Amino acid sequence: MATQIIETRDLVREYKKLRAVDHISFTVEPGEAVGYIGANGAGKSTTIKMLTGILRPTSGLVRTCGRDPLRERIALAREIGVVFGQRSQLWWDLPLQESFTILGAIHRLDPAVARVRSGELVDLLEMGGFLSTPVRQLSLGQRMRAEIAASLIHRPRLLILDEPTIGLDVLSKQRLRDFLGAERREHGTTLLLTTHDMGDIERLCDRVLVVDHGRLAYDGTLSGLAKTVGAERVMVVDLAPQAGHEGVAELRDIPGAALVGVEGEGTRQHLAFDPQATSAGAVLAAVSARADVLDLAIEEPDIEDVVRRIYAASR
Amino acid sequence: MTRVLRTTALLVRSGFRQQTTYRLALLAGISTNSVFGIIRAAIALATVASAGAAVGGYDARTAAAFVWWGQALLGTINLWGFSLVADRVRSGDIAVDFLRPVNPMLVYLAGDVGRAGVGLVARAIPTLAIGALLFDLAWPPGMPSAALGLLSILLAVVVAFLGAFSLNLSALWFTEIRGLRLAWMVVGGVLCGLYLPLPWFPGWVQSVASCTPFPSMLQHPLDILSGRIAGADAVSAVVSQLFWVLVLTVVGQWVLARGRRRVEVQGG
Numbered sequence: 083m084a085t086q087i088i089e090t091r092d093l094v095r096e097y098k099k100l101r102a103v104d105h106i107s108f109t110v111e112p113g114e115a116v117g118y119i120g121a122n123g124a125g126k127s128t129t130i131k132m133l134t135g136i137l138r139p140t141s142g143l144v145r146t147c148g149r150d151p152l153r154e155r156i157a158l159a160r161e162i163g164v165v166f167g168q169r170s171q172l173w174w175d176l177p178l179q180e181s182f183t184i185l186g187a188i189h190r191l192d193p194a195v196a197r198v199r200s201g202e203l204v205d206l207l208e209m210g211g212f213l214s215t216p217v218r219q220l221s222l223g224q225r226m227r228a229e230i231a232a233s234l235i236h237r238p239r240l241l242i243l244d245e246p247t248i249g250l251d252v253l254s255k256q257r258l259r260d261f262l263g264a265e266r267r268e269h270g271t272t273l274l275l276t277t278h279d280m281g282d283i284e285r286l287c288d289r290v291l292v293v294d295h296g297r298l299a300y301d302g303t304l305s306g307l308a309k310t311v312g313a314e315r316v317m318v319v320d321l322a323p324q325a326g327h328e329g330v331a332e333l334r335d336i337p338g339a340a341l342v343g344v345e346g347e348g349t350r351q352h353l354a355f356d357p358q359a360t361s362a363g364a365v366l367a368a369v370s371a372r373a374d375v376l377d378l379a380i381e382e383p384d385i386e387d388v389v390r391r392i393y394a395a396s397r
Numbered sequence: 398m399t400r401v402l403r404t405t406a407l408l409v410r411s412g413f414r415q416q417t418t419y420r421l422a423l424l425a426g427i428s429t430n431s432v433f434g435i436i437r438a439a440i441a442l443a444t445v446a447s448a449g450a451a452v453g454g455y456d457a458r459t460a461a462a463f464v465w466w467g468q469a470l471l472g473t474i475n476l477w478g479f480s481l482v483a484d485r486v487r488s489g490d491i492a493v494d495f496l497r498p499v500n501p502m503l504v505y506l507a508g509d510v511g512r513a514g515v516g517l518v519a520r521a522i523p524t525l526a527i528g529a530l531l532f533d534l535a536w537p538p539g540m541p542s543a544a545l546g547l548l549s550i551l552l553a554v555v556v557a558f559l560g561a562f563s564l565n566l567s568a569l570w571f572t573e574i575r576g577l578r579l580a581w582m583v584v585g586g587v588l589c590g591l592y593l594p595l596p597w598f599p600g601w602v603q604s605v606a607s608c609t610p611f612p613s614m615l616q617h618p619l620d621i622l623s624g625r626i627a628g629a630d631a632v633s634a635v636v637s638q639l640f641w642v643l644v645l646t647v648v649g650q651w652v653l654a655r656g657r658r659r660v661e662v663q664g665g
Binding site: 097131134135136137138152155156157159160164166169170171173174175176180183184187188189190193216 | 400403404407408411414415418488489490492493495496497498499504658660661662663
């Protein structure tokens with residue numbers, strides 16, 4: 083089945099007594115964008131290490147780009163790009179451009195081809211302003227763009243990103259997501275990313291794998307995931323007490339939203355809603371029609387929470 | 398093959414350019430090396446003078462040259478090793494090296510040769526110039542000796558790198574290698590001829606030294622450059638350096654393969 087970019091079958095990895103990856107089977111087709119999510123220690127990094135040939139599986143099968151990652155490590159390294167959010171592949175003391183030149187040579191690209199490709203990446207990721215800056219002086223946002231460019235210089239078929247947006251501000255995150263989306267559309271690059279950020283998954287991935295305690299707990303679309311566990315948002319509204327009343331009446335019949343918490347005799351209420359079915363604006367409008375909204379906050383579900391609910395549902 | 402050479406050349410250049418970032422360190426290195434050069438040369442000259450003749454093949458001029466070339470090359474040849482690779486093992490960054498389609502040993506070696514190039518141009522030459530101003534130094538007898546001396550410096554850089562590289566990789570087993578590095582520095586410092594020329598030691602020390610790569614890291618190039626040995630002796634010194642390059646390359650690749658396997662099996 084050489085057409086699949088990733089194939090694992092009953093993949094198991096044990097560390098002494100701990101089973102970090104427990105019979106994980108999945109396949110990824112070319113051009114897919116897959117989010118691989120799970121709590122810390124769930125087995126995400128261990129899986130990635132087996133996919134890239136850094137770790138030997140205890141048992142089971144793993145094929146990346148149709149290759150055995152351990153036996154064909156070097157050939158595989160030419161076909162994949164890997165970005166670790168917390169590790170650098172750049173030359174710290176040298177101007178950024180230098181890292182791209184060296185990586186081009188390491189991947190044995192024709193110098194002219196490498197120049198064109200790095201120029202293209204520099205334009206798309208807007209790195210022109212700091213190409214001659216030593217890497218150690220780059221901001222985190224600049225460095226992450228550079229890391230991603232560095233892992234794409236050889237046009238890999240598969241890009242694996244481990245926490246690519248960790249620590250980035252909203253704008254930098256958005257810019258990276260836009261770029262990755264475009265890269266995938268234009269070059270058919272397959273994306274596999276681990277993240278703690280639901281925004282990454284929502285904006286980039288059309289498929290989600292949830293791993294929990296080493297087991298695959300969910301494999302499907304994000305909307306399906308929302309359906310399974312109700313990956314809803316919670317709107318917290320602070321309301322002004324109504325004249326002549328002690329508090330505020332409970333907002334039990336807001337369309338598309340469910341009341342999940344009431345505090346201070348109704349002056350603070352928590353409304354859960356599914357963003358796929360309704361919008362924050364519609365919920366707010368319905369609330370405003372009943373009471374004066376003094377303040378509001380929207381809580382995003384965190385991945386740990388989603389995973390916990392998946393796990394509870396799958397038992 | 399040309400692609401490999403190009404990659405290597407680029408990596409050498411990157412090592413060179415990285416090292417030039419630390420200009421103040423270069424200046425500090427030159428002054429420290431020169432001060433100790435004066436002290437060591439004075440001691441060596443007093444030794445030769447009190448003996449009244451050449452000691453172990455070193456007369457006043459060759460002894461002074463031995464000391465000053467040694468001081469000059471301290472910033473070129475990595476006698477005391479490095480901790481870069483061990484640090485990357487500890488932080489887990491070594492995974493990045495393992496994910497590249499190129500042998501990590503080549504990447505680090507090329508970088509170190511570039512670093513050594515800066516040491517040679519910016520530290521060795523000024524230090525040697527100071528030595529030549531203050532002392533009467535012997536020089537290689539002719540161009541073949543000088544060329545052989547330069548080659549010998551390059552091989553010394555490679556031997557010192559390869560030894561330290563394997564030592565660094567042992568961090569994959571021991572995690573903490575400061576003790577090993579210290580032992581390497583102390584034993585290596587004596588056996589490479591850094592403190593005193595090896596021929597000034599008792600015969601048994603010289604025999605022990607000849608079974609180690611340490612003389613190839615300093616004693617051999619110093620002997621060629623100070624003109625103490627020339628012709629066939631110089632060639633045989635270079636051949637012994639080549640032998641250690643070969644041995645340590647094999648050892649380094651073996652340790653690398655075992656280390657990689659250990660990471661694969663036991664986890665990073």
